Amino acid sequence: MSLALEQILNGLQFGVMIFLLAAGLTLVFGIMGVINLAHGSIYMLGAYVAASASSKGAPFVVAVAAGAAAAAFAGLAIELVVIRRLYLRDHLDQVLATFALILIANDGVSIAWGKTPLNMTMPPALAGAVSLGGLTYPTYRLVLIAAGLAVAAALYVLVARSRLGMLIRAGATHRETVAALGVDITRLNTIVFALGALLAGVAGALLAPILAVQVGMGEQILILTFVAIVVGGLGSIRGAFVGALLVGLVDTLGRAYIPVVLKPVARPEIADSLGGGLSAIAIYLLMAIVLVWKPRGLFAAGTR
Amino acid sequence: MVTTLRAALAALLMTSLAGSAAFAADPPPLKIGMITTLSTAGGYLGEDMRDGFILAMDEEHGKLGGVPIQLLVEDDGLKPASGKQIADKFRLQDKVDVFTGIIYSNVALAVVPGLVESGAFYVSPNSGPSQLAGAKCNKNFFVVSWQNDTPHEATGHYAQYLGLKKMVVVAPNYTTGKDAINGFKRTYHGQIAEEIYTALDQTDYSAELARIRAANADGIFYFLPGGLGINFLKQFTNAGLKKTMKVVLPEFSLESHVVSAVGNDAEELYGTAHWLADLPYPANKKFVEDYTRKYHRDPTPYASQGYDTAKLLASALRAVNGDVTKADAFRAALRKADFKSTRGAFKFGPNQYPIQDWYSMKVVRDPKTHKLTIRGVGKILRDTGDVYSSQCKM
Amino acid sequence: MNACTRILIYALVAVSLDLIVGYGGMVSFGHAAYFAAGGYTVAVLAQSGIDAAAIAWPLAILVSAALAAAVGALSLRTSGIFFIMITLAFAQMVFFALIAVKAWGGNDGFPLAPRNVLPGVDVRDPNVLYAVCLVLLVAFVVVSGQLVESRFGIVLRGARSSERRMLALGFPTFRYKLVAFVIAGAGAGLAGALWAEYARFVSPDMASWTRSGEFLVMVILGGIGTLAGAVYGAAVLLGLESLLSGFTEHWMLPLGVILLVIVLFAKRGLYGWLAGTGDG
Numbered sequence: 004m005s006l007a008l009e010q011i012l013n014g015l016q017f018g019v020m021i022f023l024l025a026a027g028l029t030l031v032f033g034i035m036g037v038i039n040l041a042h043g044s045i046y047m048l049g050a051y052v053a054a055s056a057s058s059k060g061a062p063f064v065v066a067v068a069a070g071a072a073a074a075a076f077a078g079l080a081i082e083l084v085v086i087r088r089l090y091l092r093d094h095l096d097q098v099l100a101t102f103a104l105i106l107i108a109n110d111g112v113s114i115a116w117g118k119t120p121l122n123m124t125m126p127p128a129l130a131g132a133v134s135l136g137g138l139t140y141p142t143y144r145l146v147l148i149a150a151g152l153a154v155a156a157a158l159y160v161l162v163a164r165s166r167l168g169m170l171i172r173a174g175a176t177h178r179e180t181v182a183a184l185g186v187d188i189t190r191l192n193t194i195v196f197a198l199g200a201l202l203a204g205v206a207g208a209l210l211a212p213i214l215a216v217q218v219g220m221g222e223q224i225l226i227l228t229f230v231a232i233v234v235g236g237l238g239s240i241r242g243a244f245v246g247a248l249l250v251g252l253v254d255t256l257g258r259a260y261i262p263v264v265l266k267p268v269a270r271p272e273i274a275d276s277l278g279g280g281l282s283a284i285a286i287y288l289l290m291a292i293v294l295v296w297k298p299r300g301l302f303a304a305g306t307r
Numbered sequence: 308m309v310t311t312l313r314a315a316l317a318a319l320l321m322t323s324l325a326g327s328a329a330f331a332a333d334p335p336p337l338k339i340g341m342i343t344t345l346s347t348a349g350g351y352l353g354e355d356m357r358d359g360f361i362l363a364m365d366e367e368h369g370k371l372g373g374v375p376i377q378l379l380v381e382d383d384g385l386k387p388a389s390g391k392q393i394a395d396k397f398r399l400q401d402k403v404d405v406f407t408g409i410i411y412s413n414v415a416l417a418v419v420p421g422l423v424e425s426g427a428f429y430v431s432p433n434s435g436p437s438q439l440a441g442a443k444c445n446k447n448f449f450v451v452s453w454q455n456d457t458p459h460e461a462t463g464h465y466a467q468y469l470g471l472k473k474m475v476v477v478a479p480n481y482t483t484g485k486d487a488i489n490g491f492k493r494t495y496h497g498q499i500a501e502e503i504y505t506a507l508d509q510t511d512y513s514a515e516l517a518r519i520r521a522a523n524a525d526g527i528f529y530f531l532p533g534g535l536g537i538n539f540l541k542q543f544t545n546a547g548l549k550k551t552m553k554v555v556l557p558e559f560s561l562e563s564h565v566v567s568a569v570g571n572d573a574e575e576l577y578g579t580a581h582w583l584a585d586l587p588y589p590a591n592k593k594f595v596e597d598y599t600r601k602y603h604r605d606p607t608p609y610a611s612q613g614y615d616t617a618k619l620l621a622s623a624l625r626a627v628n629g630d631v632t633k634a635d636a637f638r639a640a641l642r643k644a645d646f647k648s649t650r651g652a653f654k655f656g657p658n659q660y661p662i663q664d665w666y667s668m669k670v671v672r673d674p675k676t677h678k679l680t681i682r683g684v685g686k687i688l689r690d691t692g693d694v695y696s697s698q699c700k701m
Numbered sequence: 702m703n704a705c706t707r708i709l710i711y712a713l714v715a716v717s718l719d720l721i722v723g724y725g726g727m728v729s730f731g732h733a734a735y736f737a738a739g740g741y742t743v744a745v746l747a748q749s750g751i752d753a754a755a756i757a758w759p760l761a762i763l764v765s766a767a768l769a770a771a772v773g774a775l776s777l778r779t780s781g782i783f784f785i786m787i788t789l790a791f792a793q794m795v796f797f798a799l800i801a802v803k804a805w806g807g808n809d810g811f812p813l814a815p816r817n818v819l820p821g822v823d824v825r826d827p828n829v830l831y832a833v834c835l836v837l838l839v840a841f842v843v844v845s846g847q848l849v850e851s852r853f854g855i856v857l858r859g860a861r862s863s864e865r866r867m868l869a870l871g872f873p874t875f876r877y878k879l880v881a882f883v884i885a886g887a888g889a890g891l892a893g894a895l896w897a898e899y900a901r902f903v904s905p906d907m908a909s910w911t912r913s914g915e916f917l918v919m920v921i922l923g924g925i926g927t928l929a930g931a932v933y934g935a936a937v938l939l940g941l942e943s944l945l946s947g948f949t950e951h952w953m954l955p956l957g958v959i960l961l962v963i964v965l966f967a968k969r970g971l972y973g974w975l976a977g978t979g980d981g
Contacts, residue, residue: 006521013513020511032782088965095728099921099964102914106957110346114951118351120537120568125545132547141545144513213545214510215537215568217348223508226789226910233786259514262504279480279504280801287790291775294787298779345950354950382946387810387904388707392943395703413809417902420812436809481800482807507800507808 005138010259011252016144018251019151023206024224025231025243026158027199033238034171035192037086038094040101042203042228043221044108045081049074049204050211050220051112054123057211063126070208071201078200082193090192109218120217143213150209154202158240171195227254230286234293236300245301250286257285336375337629339620340397341408342390342418345382348534351564352410352609353382356432358602359613360407362594363621365601371617372625379403387417394418398427404631405430407616410609412436412455412483423447428631430641432616433609435660437486441698444658447634449641451619452612453581454660454693455483458557459490461579461665462528465687466495466555468667469577471526473498475519475552477539478530480504487530487557493694500524505531505539512539516546526553529560536560537568544572553577558668563605566670566679573679576670581663582611582650583683590618591649611649619653622646656692658699664689703827703899708939709834710895715919715931716842717888722917723926724849725881726861730785730913731772731792735765735886737799737908739893744903745805747813754824758894765890766883768795773882777875792913799905810904813897824898834895841888842928848884849928857881922963924970933971 028042053070061069081104089097129146132139162168170191173181182188214220227250235246262278269277293301341360343353357380364376379397383390390409397403406422406429409415415434422429423445435454439445466474476491476499478484488502500522503515519527527548531539540560543549549572558580566573584595584606594614598606619641626640627633644653656662665688673680714736721727739761746757776787800808824830848854860867860874867874897903906912915938923934941959945952967974 006517009517009520010514013511013517017511017513038782085961085965092968093925095722095917095921095925096964099918100961102918103957103960103964106953106960110951110954110957113346113350114954118345118354119564120348120351120534122568122570124570130545139547141547143545213538213541215348215534215541217534217537217568218346218350219348220510220534222911223510226508226793229786230790233783237782255511255514258505259518263518277801279506280797283480283506283797284790284794287793290790291787294779294783295775298783300783346953380950382950382952384946386906387902388900388906389942389946391900391902392704392707393946396943399703413904413906416806416809416812417900417904421901438809482803482809485803485807506797 009138009140010256012140012144012148013259014252014255015248016148016251017255018248019148020206020210021224021227021231021251022151022244022247023154023209024203024228025235025247026154026240027202028228029232029235029237029239029243030171030195031199032232035090035195036094037089037196038097038101039086039196039199040098040225041081041104041108042199043223043225044105045074045077045200045221046203046207046224047108047112047218047221048077049207050123050214050216051116051121051207052204053208054121054211054216055116057123058121063129066123067205067208070211071204074204074207075197075201078197078203079193081200082196086196087189087193105222108221113218118218120215121211123211123216125212147209150205154205155240155244162240167194227286230290233300234290236302239300239302242300242302249289253289254282254286257282261285336377337405337624337631338377338379338397338401338403340394340401340403340406341378341380342383342393342397342406342414343380343408344385344410344414345380347385349385349410349532350382352433352533352607353408355564355607355609356408356410356613359594359598359606359610359615360432360617361613362598362601362610363614363617365597367621371621372623372629374624374629380408383409383414385411385414387414390414390418391421394422398422398425404428405620407432407620409434415439419448420445426634428634428637428641430616430620432612435693437693437695440658440660440693440695442700444699444701446638446659446701448659449619449655450660451616452608452661453663454695456486456490456493457665457691457693458559458579458581459487459528459530460494460694461581461688461691462555462557463491463494464665465577465579465667466491466526466528467497468687469526469553469555471497471553471555473500473522473524474526474528475499475501475503475522475524476528477503477505477515477519479507479509479532479535481507484530491528491530495528505535507535509535510538512542513546516542516548519543519552520546520548524552526555528555530557532559537565540565540569541572544569549575555579558582558608561668561670561681562607562609563681564607566681571679573670574672578668578670578681579687580608580666580668580681580683581661582608583666583668583681585683586650586666588647588649588651590647590651594649615646615648615650615653618646618648619644656696657701658693658696659701660693660696662690662692665691703831704939704943706827706831706834706899708936709831709838710892710899711916711919711939712932712935713834713838713841713892713895714889714916715923715935716838716845716928717885717892718916719920719923719925719928719931720845720849720888721878721881721885722920723928724854724861725857725878727777727878727882728785728917729788729882729885730910730917731788731790731795732885732889732916733908733910733912734772734792734795735769735889736893736896736912736916737795737903737905738765738768739890740897740903740907741799741805741893742890743894743897744811744813747897748811754898758891761894761897762887762890765893766887769883769886770879773879773886777878777882789910789913792908792910796905796908796910799908806904808905810902810906813901813903830895830899834899837891837895838932841891842932845888845928853877853880918960922960922970924972924974927970927972930970930972933975937971
């Protein structure tokens with residue numbers, strides 16, 4: 004059943020892709036209480052900078068670092084100029100502001116790099132395939148899984164074991180107390196936001212070799228990310244991880260098997276089209292089911 | 308009640324202010340309304356088409372057929388509603404009689420019927436929907452590029468010719484995608500091992516690629532416009548499938564932007580086209596040279612189509628001396644298509660869609676520059692129209 | 702006139718959305734689904750030969766109201782971000798369903814034959830259609846205004862500020878919210894029907910999540926919980942888009958900057974700023 008194994012690996016890999024984005028988003032929303040629609044745009048910036056650096060000859064690791072740095076820097080700028088003024092405002096104002104940022108980012112990127120999608124070449128060392136007991140699997144996708152797991156582990160250590168992490172968790176539930184204890188909440192928020200942006204940039208840079216680096220690439224994946232953090236529970240890194248994996252698996256396995264299952268039961272044209280349609284909404288059905296069962300997501304954290 | 312009055316006043320004030328947000332128009336030059344897609348991920352198609360059109364105008368220093376032209380260009384953002392709104396504005400406020408520009412068929416279908424019904428002329432530089440090619444053809448509607456199905460029929464032909472016995476076909480799960488696959492199946496008579504429909508917002512194709520691998524086919528045809536195709540091709544190559552399967556594509560999946568966006572993954576791709584940069588016609592050589600010199604990038608089919616559209620309009624405008632109110636004469640001149648296109652001689656079919664040759668092509672590495680380029684291989688179809696023209700009774 | 706009609710239609714959707722967002726505290730990110738439902742109902746009826754507006758428009762309202770009832774019944778069990786996501790999810794399902802149905806044109810959408818007929822009123826004349834849309838918009842704003850000041854509205858607004866308190870007082874808040882959600886959906890459906898008349902074309906992007914986002918932006922821009930603000934928001938957003946794209950192909954950048962400036966400095970939306978209340 005190597006095909007089934009391959010599809011499961013595919014689902015996990017896709018889920019890990021989403022986790023890289025979901026981690027940042029859940030930190031910002033769950034802990035800071037800010038809805039950041041521009042998260043996808045930061046991811047896009049990471050991809051563009053990495054692809055651009057790579058096309059100018061930078062080695063892969065440098066290009067990824069460049070993308071991550073650019074994203075973190077952008078996150079910092081956004082927090083200082085925009086988000087900072089919106090902490091005490093309605094969530095909806097944050098929606099409008101970050102929506103405006105999406106417009107600016109998409110146009111800005113097309114002014115800076117033109118309208119043609121960019122290419123990022125995969126480093127030849129990672130471009131091959133690996134043999135996993137009868138199954139040949141692309142090396143790069145395994146690299147993505149490894150990277151995602153590494154990020155998850157690093158985040159866990161950061162949030163659960165470090166002083167910064169403790170402050171983040173405390174600041175989420177008892178903002179005033181932490182401030183009263185002399186911690187600079189504003190600076191803390193800035194750090195969290197920049198951290199989320201950094202993660203998004205890493206995601207963009209790592210995905211650039213296998214995706215189209217184009218205007219609007221952030222919005223495509225943003226919806227999946229939101230679904231993942233809602234399913235997983237807001238503010239929980241563990242939730243984001245599980246939620247992202249679930250979304251990845253359901254979406255991938257849905258696309259892999261729903262059409263196949265429908266074929267013997269329905270006419271070919273209907274099976275294909277219905278199958279395609281059903282697998283497209285599979286993750287929304289997943290979310291609806293999870294929310295009916297656990298209205299705050301699987302691993303709801305804190306009170307927000 | 309005050310709130311309501313305020314709202315009503317606000318409505319009237321705001322809407323009339325907003326509604327009059329358009330260019331003030333100057334009399335003499337002939338206005339041509341170009342509604343096209345310049346933003347969103349698909350924006351580079353409109354950009355190329357517009358640049359090709361303007362290049363033709365440059366040859367006559369801002370004129371077409373000796374007539375000074377005022378080109379009004381606006382972005383439809385790939386939204387049918389915006390396209391319609393811009394069309395209305397151009398027609399009613401700017402009094403435009405000649406339109407062009409739309410890239411995507413869903414926008415075209417929202418805009419064109421209303422325009423041609425009101426007596427305006429529309430010359431399509433890209434979208435060639437089947438809905439307007441048959442019974443619903445209109446005497447004021449001309450298509451310079453192709454009918455949407457034909458590129459896929461040509462590809463099916465080529466796949467057949469390449470001797471591919473078993474193929475996988477992939478397209479997004481929407482009408483245009485299904486039309487593409489139907490077009491392909493019209494001319495490809497081998498075995499279709501798998502017919503895969505993807506989602507329009509899909510980024511990861513690993514599940515489909517696993518299905519494709521399991522199908523053990525010797526070739527693949529896909530219609531995945533823009534970024535979708537780039538994603539797919541990168542992942543397809545990364546999965547190692549190019550070693551066992553030949554990739555045969557219609558030209559929109561294989562133009563120079565796509566090739567530059569996928570880098571080395573473009574190697575060993577086969578395709579079909581109605582236009583190639585290396586077609587030996589003098590008009591084409593001039594076009595390619597001038598385009599590359601002015602814009603510092605390689606021309607794409609969209610650019611050539613924009614250029615040809617402008618040239619067609621120039622030939623017709625010359626015949627009526629710029630007076631498009633002489634509708635019958637203008638229409639007859641358009642039908643005559645007396646211009647030298649980048650594809651050689653140009654002629655329309657009975658439904659005013661083109662009848663033209665189709666070529667096969669391959670992506671090869673240029674031995675001198677080591678860059679991946681698209682090379683024409685041969686002619687696979689001669690003087691071919693579309694399957695809907697017989698239903699058009701004009 | 703035509704551009705103005707488009708603004709009126711979108712304003713109607715925005716006002717209906719403000720009803721549930723501003724007064725009910727229910728942030729729906731899937732309102733475009735009802736807009737599309739209304740439009741497609743009219744289009745499908747026209748395709749089957751029924752072109753009487755007196756039949757088509759009420760049916761459009763009914764269909765969108767029914768859809769809203771179904772979605773609301775399931776979604777209103779959640780709140781906050783979860784409600785947002787669930788409403789989004791349902792709208793996505795509608796969107797993908799519309800794309801998949803080939804008989805309705807799929808992604809290309811489908812055009813309508815000549816406009817529907819309203820007894821005594823020639824809706825084919827763009828000026829007449831503009832007047833009809835204006836009348837309906839004003840009527841909807843008036844009715845909504847009455848609604849939010851009525852007992853129903855007070856309970857709704859009470860539920861928005863503290864659901865627990867209203868429940869303790871004995872009000873079945875779920876029912877109130879659902880009714881408001883259905884009314885909002887019906888309003889959007891009517892707008893969809895008008896859209897089908899105006900554009901003579903319906904397409905699945907009428908239900909896309911970006912469309913829902915646009916409606917939400919109009920409401921927020923204008924000032925939530927003001928009804929009239931939603932009209933301003935629609936006019937300004939569409940007007941700016943139209944104005945800017947007439948000047949440059951890179952119109953999204955200045956639009957984004959303007960929106961950003963407005964949200965940062967006009968704390969209660971355009972309505973709040975124009976009305977001069979608060980510190981906007």
